[in-house]
Amino acid sequence: GENVEQHPSTLSVQEGDSAVIKCTYSDSASNYFPWYKQELGKRPQLIIDIRSNVGEKKDQRIAVTLNKTAKHFSLHITETQPEDSAVYFCAASMGTGRRALTFGSGTRLQVQP
Amino acid sequence: GAGVSQSPSNKVTEKGKDVELRCDPISGHTALYWYRQSLGQGLEFLIYFQGNSAPDKSGLPSDRFSAERTGGSVSTLTIQRTQQEDSAVYLCASSWQGMNTEAFFGQGTRLTVV
Numbered sequence: 001g002e003n004v005e006q007h008p009s010t011l012s013v014q015e016g017d018s019a020v021i022k023c024t025y026s027d028s029a030s031n032y033f034p035w036y037k038q039e040l041g042k043r044p045q046l047i048i049d050i051r052s053n054v055g056e057k058k059d060q061r062i063a064v065t066l067n068k069t070a071k072h073f074s075l076h077i078t079e080t081q082p083e084d085s086a087v088y089f090c091a092a093s094m095g096t097g098r099r100a101l102t103f104g105s106g107t108r109l110q111v112q113p
Numbered sequence: 114g115a116g117v118s119q120s121p122s123n124k125v126t127e128k129g130k131d132v133e134l135r136c137d138p139i140s141g142h143t144a145l146y147w148y149r150q151s152l153g154q155g156l157e158f159l160i161y162f163q164g165n166s167a168p169d170k171s172g173l174p175s176d177r178f179s180a181e182r183t184g185g186s187v188s189t190l191t192i193q194r195t196q197q198e199d200s201a202v203y204l205c206a207s208s209w210q211g212m213n214t215e216a217f218f219g220q221g222t223r224l225t226v227v
Contacts, residue, residue, distance in 0.1 A: 044204070046216070100158055100161035103156040106155045
């Protein structure tokens with residue numbers, strides 16, 4: 001089955017700095033890569049996703065890059081704000097729907113004011 | 114419309130008792146997932162239902178765990194003879210069939226086994 005590894009497990013940045021979280025996956029058939037944000041005590045919510053037919057996607061301060069050859073993808077948050085503090089999870093799945101999302105272990109991001 | 118709904122929100126049970134956790138997915142979503150999240154940990158896959166296909170049960174940690182989905186909608190996760198290590202938040206999510214679309218999570222059921 002799919003295996004997703006995520007690094008770092010914790011990340012502390014100063015407000016305004018950029019944050020980068022990296023994930024690798026094992027199944028070359030995976031073609032959908034979402035990122036979820038989970039604030040303390042709340043449910044995970046999708047913040048951005050990318051499909052294997054593109055290499056990069058941006059949404060305001062958030063961007064995701066995908067390297068299918070190397071089987072890794074990354075989340076980039078620019079101009080970080082205290083409200084970005086949360087746990088971020090990457091995930092991977094096959095778009096045929098035959099397999100559930102496999103999540104990484106999470107990154108706890110702390111943005112220091 | 115309503116999002117994914119889970120009940121109960123919290124459940125405290127004695128070791129050895131059986132528990133049932135319920136998930137109402139978003140109407141029209143044919144994919145349904147159960148995950149477990151221990152305190153401060155990641156999302157551990159348990160089971161996946163997709164339409165009329167046989168469920169993927171590969172994540173169930175033991176034979177004390179089972180799940181069913183009736184009529185392609187509501188799902189129930191059952192844990193028999195609960196153990197303290199079963200204490201966690203159980204999250205349900207649903208998504209549209211067969212497409213690379215967002216999985217929407219419920220608020221979870223916090224299970225505490227005492």
